[in-house]
Amino acid sequence: SRDLPEEFLSKIYDEIENEEIKLKVTTLRRGANTVGATGTKENITSDKQRELLFHMQMKDIECVARDLMSNAGSSTEEFTIAKHLEHVRPMFQKAWSPCLAAFSVGLQDSDHIDLAHLCLTGISYSIRIACIFHMELERNAFIQALSRFTLLMTTSQVIEIKAKNVECLKILISVAQTDGNYLGDAWYDILKCISQLELAQLFGINANKARLNITNHQYQNLTSNSSSHTFSLPFDNLFYSEK
Numbered sequence: 001s002r003d004l005p006e007e008f009l010s011k012i013y014d015e016i017e018n019e020e021i022k023l024k025v026t027t028l029r030r031g032a033n034t035v036g037a038t039g040t041k042e043n044i045t046s047d048k049q050r051e052l053l054f055h056m057q058m059k060d061i062e063c064v065a066r067d068l069m070s071n072a073g074s075s076t077e078e079f080t081i082a083k084h085l086e087h088v089r090p091m092f093q094k095a096w097s098p099c100l101a102a103f104s105v106g107l108q109d110s111d112h113i114d115l116a117h118l119c120l121t122g123i124s125y126s127i128r129i130a131c132i133f134h135m136e137l138e139r140n141a142f143i144q145a146l147s148r149f150t151l152l153m154t155t156s157q158v159i160e161i162k163a164k165n166v167e168c169l170k171i172l173i174s175v176a177q178t179d180g181n182y183l184g185d186a187w188y189d190i191l192k193c194i195s196q197l198e199l200a201q202l203f204g205i206n207a208n209k210a211r212l213n214i215t216n217h218q219y220q221n222l223t224s225n226s227s228s229h230t231f232s233l234p235f236d237n238l239f240y241s242e243k
C-alpha cells in the first residue's frame with residue numbers, strides 16, 4: 001500500500017530518458033506509405049502495386065528474422081544440458097504418447113521398409129527406457145502396439161503379411177531376449193504372438209494334410225479350436241535372411 005522508494009523511481013526515469021523506448025519503423029510500414037502516396041491504401045488493385053507490397057513484406061520478414069538470429073547469437077544466457085538419469089523419467093512421461101502415435105502412424109500408413117525400421121527402432125528404444133525406469137503403463141502400451149503390428153493378434157480370417165509385419169515380429173522377439181526380466185505382465189502379448197506364429201506355421205498355405213498326417217475330421221477340429229486364421233504368406237522361413 002506504500003509508494004516505491006524515490007531513489008528506485010528516479011533510476012527508472014533516468015534509464016528511460018537516456019534510452020528512449022521507440023517502436024521500430026518497419027519496411028512494411030514505409031512500403032505501405034509509399035503505396036498510399038500513389039494510390040489508396042485500402043484499395044490496392046494494381047498487380048504491380050500488390051507485387052511491390054508483397055516484396056516489401058518479405059523484406060520486412062527477412063529483417064526481423066535476421067535480428068532475431070543475431071540477438072540469439074549474442075545472448076549471454078547459459079544453456080543447461082541435462083546429464084542426470086532422474087531427468088529421463090519425467091521427460092519420457094511427457095513424450096511417450098506422441099512418440100507412440102507417430103511410430104504407429106508410420107507403420108500403419110506406409111509399406112516402405114526403411115521407414116518401418118526407423119519406427120521400430122524408436123519403439124524398441126522406448127520399450128527399453130520404460131523397462132529401465134519400471135514404467136509399466138508406457139511399457140505395456142508399446143508392447144501391445146508392437147504385437148498388433150505383427151498381425152498375429154488380428155481376428156480377420158484372411159491376413160496379408162508384409163515385410164514390415166515380419167520386422168515387427170523380429171523386434172518383438174528381440175525385446176523379449178534383451179529386456180525379458182523387466183517385461184512383467186507384458187509377456188502375455190509376446191507369448192500370445194509366438195503361439196499364433198506356431199499356429200501359422202502349422203496351417204500355412206503350403207502346409208497340406210499329407211504333411212501333417214491327419215484326417216479331415218482332425219483337421220477340422222484343430223482349425224475350429226484355433227483362432228482360424230488364413231495367412232497369405234507362409235512362415236516356414238520367417239527368420240531366414242533374404243537371398
